[in-house]
Amino acid sequence: MKKDKISSAVIRRLPRYYRHLDELRRSGIVRISSSFLAKSMGLTASQIRQDLSCFGCFGQQGYGYNVERLRLEVADILGMNRKHTVAILGAGNLGRALMENFPFQSNGFQLVAAFDVDPELVGKELSGTPIHHVDSLEEYLRNDPVSVCVLTVPAGVAGDTARRVAECGVTGIWNFTNVELPQQDMPGVQIEDVHFADSLLTLSYMISEEEP
Amino acid sequence: MKKDKISSAVIRRLPRYYRHLDELRRSGIVRISSSFLAKSMGLTASQIRQDLSCFGCFGQQGYGYNVERLRLEVADILGMNRKHTVAILGAGNLGRALMENFPFQSNGFQLVAAFDVDPELVGKELSGTPIHHVDSLEEYLRNDPVSVCVLTVPAGVAGDTARRVAECGVTGIWNFTNVELPQQDMPGVQIEDVHFADSLLTLSYMISEEEP
Numbered sequence: 001m002k003k004d005k006i007s008s009a010v011i012r013r014l015p016r017y018y019r020h021l022d023e024l025r026r027s028g029i030v031r032i033s034s035s036f037l038a039k040s041m042g043l044t045a046s047q048i049r050q051d052l053s054c055f056g057c058f059g060q061q062g063y064g065y066n067v068e069r070l071r072l073e074v075a076d077i078l079g080m081n082r083k084h085t086v087a088i089l090g091a092g093n094l095g096r097a098l099m100e101n102f103p104f105q106s107n108g109f110q111l112v113a114a115f116d117v118d119p120e121l122v123g124k125e126l127s128g129t130p131i132h133h134v135d136s137l138e139e140y141l142r143n144d145p146v147s148v149c150v151l152t153v154p155a156g157v158a159g160d161t162a163r164r165v166a167e168c169g170v171t172g173i174w175n176f177t178n179v180e181l182p183q184q185d186m187p188g189v190q191i192e193d194v195h196f197a198d199s200l201l202t203l204s205y206m207i208s209e210e211e212p
Numbered sequence: 213m214k215k216d217k218i219s220s221a222v223i224r225r226l227p228r229y230y231r232h233l234d235e236l237r238r239s240g241i242v243r244i245s246s247s248f249l250a251k252s253m254g255l256t257a258s259q260i261r262q263d264l265s266c267f268g269c270f271g272q273q274g275y276g277y278n279v280e281r282l283r284l285e286v287a288d289i290l291g292m293n294r295k296h297t298v299a300i301l302g303a304g305n306l307g308r309a310l311m312e313n314f315p316f317q318s319n320g321f322q323l324v325a326a327f328d329v330d331p332e333l334v335g336k337e338l339s340g341t342p343i344h345h346v347d348s349l350e351e352y353l354r355n356d357p358v359s360v361c362v363l364t365v366p367a368g369v370a371g372d373t374a375r376r377v378a379e380c381g382v383t384g385i386w387n388f389t390n391v392e393l394p395q396q397d398m399p400g401v402q403i404e405d406v407h408f409a410d411s412l413l414t415l416s417y418m419i420s421e422e423e424p
Contacts, residue, residue, distance in 0.1 A: 079420025097305035208291025
């Protein structure tokens with residue numbers, strides 16, 4: 001499938017498509033029109049048709065989309081069938097929250113290990129995932145390469161830790177540290193930042209609009 | 213300031229503007245051109261000028277923007293000076309991660325309380341924030357209304373908890389539960405969802421693009 005020059009706005013919408021399609025499937029809905037999908041996602045029908053046609057997904061005139069077929073198609077585009085592996089760097093509160101509650105598996109990722117420096121944690125397992133010492137990071141990744149590292153270390157060591165795993169050939173960093181990582185020092189590594197503050201400030205804007 | 217009909221895409225970019233302006237200010241930069249700001253944010257200069265003009269912020273021909281003045285202006289638009297208060301519902305790993313590490317203050321919010329059911333936590337303080345029992349939620353909010361509740365409870369009680377605080381007059385819910393909250397049951401409450409999965413799936417797409 002041709003995926004050249006897909007705008008980042010369309011890419012950002014794809015996980016939302018997946019989420020909505022998965023919910024529709026679970027509700028037992030078999031097919032949908034672009035206008036129905038549009039309404040449930042707060043988009044226009046023509047935007048939906050345009051987005052999906054970027055990836056070669058075309059609805060059928062008078063039928064719409066088959067929910068399950070479209071869901072599998074979107075999953076495939078998102079790389080959810082690539083058997084990506086993931087390791088968590090930093091098993092503090094946030095790292096542990098992800099280990100215990102985030103459904104890596106149903107998002108196409110296998111959580112294989114976590115790393116920390118805390119002697120209380122190292123050597124233990126949490127929700128079935130072993131926690132290793134950060135000192136063994138390079139050795140571990142040499143023997144068992146992972147696709148993505150989740151960065152939930154303290155901000156002070158974020159840059160160094162990112163560089164270490166980049167040198168070991170990790171292809172993606174999921175960055176929760178609020179530190180701007182030096183992309184130029186890590187060629188070939190995709191960085192996805194989770195900025196809690198951006199989200200809270202958007203909410204701040206919305207509630208301020210409602211105030212007198 | 214007139215803020216009618218600002219598109220949600222522009223609103224979503226505002227916190228990023230704030231973040232970049234704050235970094236520029238900390239680096240001691242006093243004024244910037246729209247093209248410099250554009251480069252640091254990965255946007256075009258004309259998009260920056262257009263975005264900011266939506267809010268009545270105009271750069272000066274041949275001068276650009278005064279960093280600190282623009283930062284304060286964006287902070288004002290985002291409602292960062294409204295003295296919003298916030299309470300955390302659910303002091304599990306994620307709730308505690310936010311209590312201990314998220315800079316509510318520098319985002320214009322005052323964290324006043326947390327709520328949980330765990331007897332090990334109730335009655336204690338964490339990073340200076342008291343943890344109350346969820347049973348006292350309504351009574352607390354009646355006496356000390358808060359602007360925003362952070363929803364970090366287990367998914368099973370997310371809807372109920374949201375409805376309870378909505379009835380107490382909370383104006384915003386920052387929802388980390390991955391549960392779609394029934395907006396129609398909560399008129400006047402703004403909901404901002406943090407979807408970790410959307411972020412990870414975007415990264416999944418990006419690394420899959422790089423793979424053979």
